[in-house]
Amino acid sequence: MLNELEKAIVRELQGDLPLVKKPYQAIAERLGITEEELLQKMREMKERGIIRRLGVALCHREVGFMANAMVVWIVPEERAAEVGKLMAAFPEVSHCYQRPTYPDWPYNFFTMIHAKTAEECEKVAANISRTVQIDDYQLLFSTEELKKSSMQYFME
């Protein structure tokens, strides 16, 4: 679990990094530690996997990846590990998860595909289907983005 300093670091870094030469200096000051202490702590949190990465969140549509399809699949349980690995290897797949099923929802695998057009998404899905030898799948295209934001942790 995280100690209070680590939580405070999360609260600072989940916001927008200032676009200045030394963006961590002011943050360290607010936290009451030195810049070097903050960077050391950040490296450690990255190593522990708490910080997944430090970088930019892009607006996919704006940068030209206009189409995104959530492709859902029915994968036999005994093939889950093998199929998951194969699907994840596709560069167009950004996320690949196994999820539970329901009586009116038989799909247990989810892959997110981003591409420039819907046709490209379909082509990628067909490619994956051939590779993993699974025909039970469906593409759910997004018709509208209602919300996209970053989670604010430890604010309660």
Next chain:
Amino acid sequence: MDNRQELTPAEKRLLTAIQEGLPIEPEPFAVLAEQLKTTEEKILEMLAKLKKEGYIRRIGAVFDSRKLGYVSTLCALKVPEDKLKSVAAYINSLPGVTHNYLRQHEYNMWFTLIAPSQEALEDAISGIKKITGISQLLNLPAVNFFKINVNFNLKEGAPDVE
């Protein structure tokens, strides 16, 4: 679309490089400038412009919510056409909802939900059902993670996505 300009090759190189990660260094933009054979001033200028034009949503850290002790799930809701607007407004108002999309399916509203505990997550789901009056909700927490990363290659002449 608005009057936003097309991305230049230099901007594409910058976005591709920065997605892979800003170095954890006192002057991260100077390090990036060296990698891209440009100046720190130019990098800061380009980033400010890309943010203003809406290509960049945020510059900062991305956390693993599970490692922070949070739990998350994907929910699908079957919303009647005439209730879409009011239901979207309510769902979007929840702080634990970070992504919400309409998709072509009878389960037409898909959103991610993050909460500080399993109990809080279940409370939020019960609340959604109660307030929207919609009981057809799929709670789809990931049970196996095979891939969780998004890196787009925007470099000129490179394959579309890498």
